[in-house]
Amino acid sequence: MTTEPLTVLVVGATGSIGRLVVTEALARGHTVRALVRDTAKGARVLAKEAELVVGDVTRPETLIGAVDGADAIVLTLGSFGTGDSSPEAVDYAGVRNILTALRGQRPRVTLMTSIGVTGRGSAYGHLLEWKRRSERLVRASGLTHTIVRPGWFDMNGPDDHRPVFLQGDRHRSGGPADGAVARNQIARVLVETLTAPEAAGRTFELVAERGSAPDDLGPLFAALDLDEPGTVDAVHDEANMPLADEPQGVRDDLTTVRALTAS
Numbered sequence: 001m002t003t004e005p006l007t008v009l010v011v012g013a014t015g016s017i018g019r020l021v022v023t024e025a026l027a028r029g030h031t032v033r034a035l036v037r038d039t040a041k042g043a044r045v046l047a048k049e050a051e052l053v054v055g056d057v058t059r060p061e062t063l064i065g066a067v068d069g070a071d072a073i074v075l076t077l078g079s080f081g082t083g084d085s086s087p088e089a090v091d092y093a094g095v096r097n098i099l100t101a102l103r104g105q106r107p108r109v110t111l112m113t114s115i116g117v118t119g120r121g122s123a124y125g126h127l128l129e130w131k132r133r134s135e136r137l138v139r140a141s142g143l144t145h146t147i148v149r150p151g152w153f154d155m156n157g158p159d160d161h162r163p164v165f166l167q168g169d170r171h172r173s174g175g176p177a178d179g180a181v182a183r184n185q186i187a188r189v190l191v192e193t194l195t196a197p198e199a200a201g202r203t204f205e206l207v208a209e210r211g212s213a214p215d216d217l218g219p220l221f222a223a224l225d226l227d228e229p230g231t232v233d234a235v236h237d238e239a240n241m242p243l244a245d246e247p248q249g250v251r252d253d254l255t256t257v258r259a260l261t262a263s
């Protein structure tokens with residue numbers, strides 16, 4: 001495991017997961033930059049050691065300084081609404097705007113999406129479909145990535161602390177029966193992906209089962225199959241969202257992101 005401190009940008013830092021990511025990253029000695037829309041909220045909910053950087057992922061011009069010089073980026077965005085607050089604008093285009101703001105810089109990227117992300121459907125403004133498209137952008141970027149798809153937050157049983165990593169995203173009932181995991185466990189996994197070489201290039205669902213958490217997540221990461229280079233879906237995902245049927249703008253974004261990071 002790499003041990004040197006990194007400069008970590010957390011996007012979604014004031015959220016229920018992001019704030020725990022900030023705490024966890026600071027505890028591991030990293031320098032933490034927190035993207036916030038509202039500095040008062042950031043100051044209220046985040047550790048004072050975190051540097052607050054004001055930005056809005058729907059406004060690309062506000063993101064350049066935030067990403068500049070970051071060694072790693074953790075994205076835990078969540079949307080609630082329509083228009084500029086929609087899943088398309090925040091969960092999808094927000095990730096695109098962060099990637100395009102990089103302008104050739106190559107930080108490590110860890111994206112949190114959701115268990116069941118490969119299910120099709122219009123629930124919550126097509127939330128899962130837009131999150132899946134955001135995963136595709138990250139893979140297409142060619143950046144060293146890890147994509148974590150957590151189960152239901154904090155709905156694990158009191159003795160369920162053993163992280164279980166799954167692939168293929170076959171738990172898609174849309175309820176806690178698909179799996180659950182504690183928020184602080186999610187934050188730990190997200191932060192450990194930044195320094196664990198075995199986490200690179202992998203996508204997995206994260207749930208918890210009865211038992212205790214191991215000291216070292218490395219063997220769990222290493223047991224996972226790698227995403228296939230050059231493909232936009234995760235290894236073992238169902239091929240139920242053909243690129244040929246995707247909106248033209250989404251296909252254009254994939255082309256843009258590939259070109260930006262290849263230059």
Ligand SMILES: NC(=O)c1ccc[n+]([C@@H]2O[C@H](COP(=O)([O-])OP(=O)(O)OC[C@H]3O[C@@H](n4cnc5c(N)ncnc54)[C@H](OP(=O)(O)O)[C@@H]3O)[C@@H](O)[C@H]2O)c1
Pocket residue numbers: 011012013014015016017018035036037038041055056057058076077078079090091094113114115150151152153
């Ligand atoms: N609940 C579950 O069981 C579950 C399970 C799996 C996955 N998920 C997914 O996990 C995601 C995150 O969860 P969470 O609880 O951490 O969400 P959350 O508490 O709602 O936090 C969302 C974060 O995104 C930020 N954000 C929203 N729009 C933004 C914008 N335009 N620019 C910059 N930042 C923006 C928010 O900032 P502000 O503070 O400024 O609003 C906040 O920091 C959700 O998308 C959810 O779908 C949830």
